[in-house]
Amino acid sequence: MARYATNEFRAGLKVLLEGDPCSILENEFVKPGKGQAFSRVKFRNLKSGRVWERTFKSGESIEAADVMELSMEYLYSDGEFHHFMKTDGSYEQAAASAAAVAEALPWIKEQDVCQVTLWNDDPISVTAPNFVTLAVTETDPGLKGDTAAGGTKPATLSTGTVIRVPLFINIGDVLKIDTRSGDYVSRA
Amino acid sequence: MLAQIRAFFAEREVIEVQTPTLGRTSVTEPQIESLRTRDGAFLQTSPEHYMKRLLAAGAPSIYQLGPVYRAGESGRLHQEEFTMLEWYRIGYDDQALMTEVAALIDGLLGPAPYERMTYESLVGAVHGEPTELDLAYAEAVEALGPLRCFVTDYPASQAALARVRGDGGDARAARFELIIDRVEIANGYHELTDAAELGARMAKDNQRRREAGREVMAPDGRLLAAMAHGLPDCAGVAIGVDRLVMLAVGASSLAEVVPFADR
The missing domain is CATH 2.40.50.140 (Nucleic acid-binding proteins)
Structure with missing residues (x-):
């Protein structure tokens, strides 16, 4: 597998760190005026999602990840x-x-x-896609006339996930949901 | 800011000089690389060698304000081409020069107190493997917080062109740096005036360059000759002007304040 030297480090580069595939988030050039140059690099471990920080001497290289x-x-x-x-x-x-x-x-x-x-x-x-549409399989009956602003109630989706929805939602309604926040957006 | 700097030195009767940015030789510093033209000349990484040749030839206290170049240095606080203010004070030592640096900075950024720390108290060590010391130093500087701090008494192994005081394990370089808000701003010396010692340090630099697989740099024979002729007792300091501008306007990277930055 190819290797990348510190001067090739860029955000988005995929590399192997301690055996795990990681994506470079940031690479900062650090150098005391008369001293050794370093690259201080933030990685996202693509398996765990954790952010790792490591410091390399300029010129060091790490293995690319496929x-x-x-x-x-x-x-x-x-x-x-x-x-x-x-x-x-x-x-x-x-x-x-x-x-x-x-x-x-x-x-x-x-x-x-x-x-x-x-x-x-x-x-x-x-x-997951940023927005998905899922049907409601279980929720308290909708309150008639309460289609405007108001409270919320729990609703179970076809995937088994429970989210907060407006009071007017009924079983069988198909909802648009923002998966990044887990929030109800609208009826689909 | 450039006008303020010139006014500061005009008032103190320090003379502005303009030395070549292109030279036949360059520094032997193990961790500084010079850019080279196609026909083998070097863009200067600081005006130090030329300015010391002027001093040896009888110049009074002098300053230079202009571009310098360092190959491969690019980042939030680094540009390959940057603006350096460098000055030399005949008869000053490092202590007297620190006082003058603080006066200049107070004029440019507004007055504030200056802390003093030795290298050893900042880094926690003064002897060790160079790369480990450099990393510990870089991290200690970043941990300093928002203040102005002169760091003094550098390891003799990091004397560069400063004279060394003391012997054996107690030897320390008459070198200081000024750190402001976690950023290295100035680097100054009570200058080495001994040509034989300069020649020995250049050879040692090149030994380190050879071990690191870096290009060996021809020593600057004209600087060695000038020092053999006689460099007056003096102190000198260099300041990264772009970084000062960055701090003055509250920016966090050079690219925000340098027109046409590398990135």
Whole structure:
């Protein structure tokens, strides 16, 4: 695999750090006037999502990671793995572990197109679309006439996720949801 | 700010000089790389060598305000081309020069108190592997907080062109830096005047360059000859003017204040 030297470090570069695939977030050039130059680098560990900070001497290099971010369609779950398919017409599939899909799973249903991060062709994280539409399977009956501003109540979605919705929502309504905040947006 | 600086030195009868930015030789500093033209000349990383040659030739106290160049230095606080103010005071030592640096800074940024710390009290060590010391120093500077601080008594191994006081493990360079709000602003010396010692340090620099796989730099024979002829007892200091402008306007990177910055 290729290696990147400190002067090639850029935000977005995918590298291997302590065996884990990471994405560079920031690279700061640090140098006392007469002293050694360093690169102070912030990484996002693509498996854990944690941010790591490391300092390198200028000229040091680290191994590149074979990481790709692709749009993939969610096909189905076999109980253990979650299967996704490329949308480039190749019909190639990849199986994501429960850990990789954990953050997206509350929001996605079959045929939703997600952003999948593949490391050595293996999915390591799945991001749900920013907005999804999901049906309400359970909630208290809607209050007639209360279509304007007012309180909220819990509603269970078809994925099993519970969110807060306005009082006028009924079972069977299809809702638009912002997956980044988990907030109700509108009826779809 | 450039006009204020010139007025400060005019009042103190320090004479402005303009020495070449292009030279046949450049510094041997192990951690500073010079940009080189196609026909082998070097863009100067500071006006130090030329200014010392002027002093050795009989010039009075002098200053220069102009561009200098350092290859590969680019970042929030670094530009390959930057503006340096450098001045030399005949008969001053590092203590007297620190007082004058503070007077200049007070005029440019407004008055404030100045802390004093030795390198050892800032970094926690004074002997050690150079890379580890440099990293510890960089981190200690960033941890200093929003204040003005003169750092003094550098390790003898980091004397550069400062004279060294004391012997053996107690030897310290007559070198100071001024740190303002976590940013290195000034670097000054009670200047080394011993040509033989200068030659030995240049050879040692080149030894370190060789070990690090860096290009060996031809020593500046004209500076060595000038020092052998006689450099008067003096102190000198260099200030990063772009960084001062950055602090004066409350910016956090050079790119915000330098027109046509690298990035």
